[in-house]
Amino acid sequence: MDIIKTIIVDDEARIRRGIERLVRSCGEEWEIVGMFADGKEAYEAMMQENQSFDLLITDVRMPEMDGLTLVKELKKTHSFSSLIVSGFDDFQYLQTALREGAMNYILKPIDREKFREQIEEVKERIIKQRSEQKEVQEKELQLTYTKQVQLLSEVTWNHDTDVSLLNWTREFPKGTYRLIYVSTDQKLSKTKSEEWEAWRAAIEKLITELFGREWQDDHRRYWWWRGTKLSFWLLLLDEEQVVSSTETKQTLQQLKQSIQRLTPFTVSVAFGNEFEDVSFLPSIRNQLLSLLQFRMIQGGNQIFQLDSMQDVTDEAPRGISAAIYKSTHQILHALEQKPDEETEKALQLFFHEIQSLSLPAALQEAVHYLCIRIINRWMEHQGFKEDPHVFTEALQLTQHAGDFAQLKDGVKHWMLRMKNKMLIHHDSNPMQQAKEFIQDHLGENITIKRIADHVYMNPTYFCESFKKQTGETVLDYVIRNRLEKAKKLLKMTDLKVYDISAEVGYQDTKYFSRLFKDWIGQSPSQYREHYVNRE
Template identity: 55%
Template sequence: MSSIKTIIVDDENRIRRRMERLVQSCGEEWQIIGMYSDGQEAFDAITNESIIFDLLITDVQMPEMDGLKLVNQLKKTNSFTSIIVSGYDDFSYLQTAMREGAINYLLKPVDKKQFIEQMEEVKNKIYQKWAEEHEWTEVQEKASQLEYAKQIQLLSEVTWNDELDLSLLDWTQQFPKGTYKLVYISVDQLAISANELDASENWDREIKALFQQHIENECGDSDIMYWWWRSGKLHYWLLLFNKESYDPNFDKKTIQCIYDCKDLIQRSTPYTVSISLGDMFEDLTLLTSIKDQLLSLKQYRIIHGGNKVFRIDLLKNLTDQQSKNVTSSIYKHVQQIISASEGKNEAETIKALQVFFQELETLKSPTLIEEAVHYLCLQIVNRWMEFDIFKETPDLLPEVLQLTKRAANFHQLKDSIKHWVLQQKEKLDIRKKQTSSDPIQRAKEWIHQNLGENITIKKIAEHVFMSPTYFSNFFKAQTGETILDYVTKCRLEKAKDLLGTTDLKIYDISTQLGYQDTKYFSRLFKQWYGQSPSQYRELHFKSS
């Protein structure tokens, strides 16, 4: 058992020394860590040096700060037991001492036998307090571990399920409020022989340990938290959190940490990893949309190779790097295709493509042809992103990178490129027309028409030709409420109407409005309106 740290305060040196001897006579479990001649001196030392102690034995009458005031002031920031010693048998002192939490009130001269008995009582109470604190700490640790395991399970389910209805997004309530950053880690082509693949499970654990250790070493002294879960063998998700709102230091520190982890994996394991790194966000309902962005972003590995960190804000730079590998004539023809595709005349786009194909035929290396085609497609994607004021991350990327892989000959390659370019031109033309109307109004109309269907942010955003991330932020900025709250409000308003005007069962109403769990629907209804569905019906149902 740990020693009981004791402080003695008395303005008479002789009495202080006697109290010291009395405490020492009570056994080895008592440790005197400080003796002071005045309450003010004791207060300053304890406060300035952050002294942790268990028992304070103090005189009452002292010149600068008396013992009762000392106890009162220290109780504001410290947890301890106190014994008041006084040369005055004054009941008012006794009352005040008890109010300040003193365990006993002793009169001078202190009787040794009485003091030892009193200290035994103090020791038992302190030991009991320690036991309760230890038990409570263990309970909190177990609760924290259970909560973390539940959060990991929720994150795993959310990133696995692409069609999660907004009614199920109350899982976000299980997480703290602040700023998040999502990271996807994918191991590149194995650097070990096939015979050693059985050892990949050990490396799987090793990679996780390396990431966690480095994050804790670099961010352990800050408010950064993280959750780590697998997306299959040697593929992982990492969610970083900071309680501050869009803290640039959080962004800078986590980006550097991710780059360091990538290099650490290369040095410490037979693997390299490619990492997709998202931007900061506060609304956890956007997690599924950002997940899709990072999975698309990962496809850049096919062009630029592995062992890299791919960031959304670096897409343009990556495409610019690709331009270094193409000839000036290819560069010129690509710009002509993009310019033509932004016009209304499809024939101009086809004409520009034919000139591009003629240039491709002069290239003698399949690698150069592939790089030229990728450059064309990436430039169109990036231009498409610029044209789209909502900055959508291209889901087209996986399709783009397969154009040269699927073609059996040059003729098929030309047809595939032509079809893809004209398809993107058509999409861009449609988006130009659609985005001219009010996207918020169109989103609300779509929601009202689909209250009983599976509603996701992605589906709503696609209807108004926005990226899910941008749409969610845009909707809140324009309406003052989150898209989740708006969908919930619409569904529950419809539920009120059905409860008040029909005799449908609550289960049927719940299912009809997209809530498969009737208990959850009833709990949500009561949270919003202060009444259960049955109570609301009893008060508002209109008989025929």
């Protein structure tokens, strides 16, 4: 039933109560949300309470504020229909107002049947307007969703997005987000394209049905889009932080099982920690892509959480000999307390032990075990969250090595880089280093990864630390400094706008001009003209 909220305004209490009884007699859908003796009283109450309503029934003549003025003032902030109650001596005055505002009216003394007819007409119009408004809103929401999905897709496809090109992330709702990556475990090289499309459509339907049911209400929203081949991304929004990591995992478990039941595939799922700034997406994407590579070690058909790398214990896994386990511990000890020569000596002992392994899989497992232990030690040492890139590099060591000599060289260089990360002086200021790096590279493509790599920090942790220590996001800092430089160039040079745009890192001049106007309040040309006129 469509409830129609109604306000009654009349300076005569008897008429006010009579209108109330008439309205209530028209059906249960009519709800009286306010009764007032004067237009001013009604106006102030509606503005203070910010209350919405559907119909205003008001007398014309009242002492403080007349009915027509009340309608006019409330129309500035509220959307509603109005029914004017008028005496015969007001009629000519009322006719003029009706031509301007097209309001319904009824003459005093009020005829019950005519009143009910008017009320029914108003009701039909309100319901029709609601339906039309709802349709428009749904179209707007769908258009917004489609645009947002396109932008999200570009972020996951493009691994070198300049940080200031993520300005659109401000348009996303406030709340707690979580990014999820779903990927099939099987390869599709011999699969017919029509079968591939059918399976992809089936998985997409499962995602839409499950999350449409489990994750679509007043406080939760989701976006999904395609990755490469049979992989998919999900972005979940929990505005009130009521959904736990365990509940999210349970929903993903349902999805994984449904895909396995309805398609020939198993899937692995990676999901990260919660975050509030959508501009963190590029670094979190990298984390999940790297996290999913754990299936190379632990097998597929699993759900991997971002803290999985910290679950490796001090116990040697099956397949790792006591000698390899011992040499790994010697390397870990040397990394923090010994010079490079001692570290390399311990590493040579490790190479000696694994060189005798007869199976490539055993060799790969030993190298991965060493790398994971080093990464875990680095995390403990620094107190930082996991860096996905070092793990990716570690996995690639065995994949890209052409022979044992290349493998040794790759492991050695990777390990020494990790040692440098551990030995960064604690009294250094990585945020100041990051600022200086940004200032020195304003005209280049600046990504979160580039800045974070420069200060040896995990991208997501770097973004959080930067905002905590400086009071602004990396995105804001980059944009602000680029535009400050642009303002100086507009003031002090006669360079063309497109030259200045490129000078401060924007190859798209239209985007630069739009961004400049959003931040400065004027277009670059207007800003230059204003500055010249002041001179």
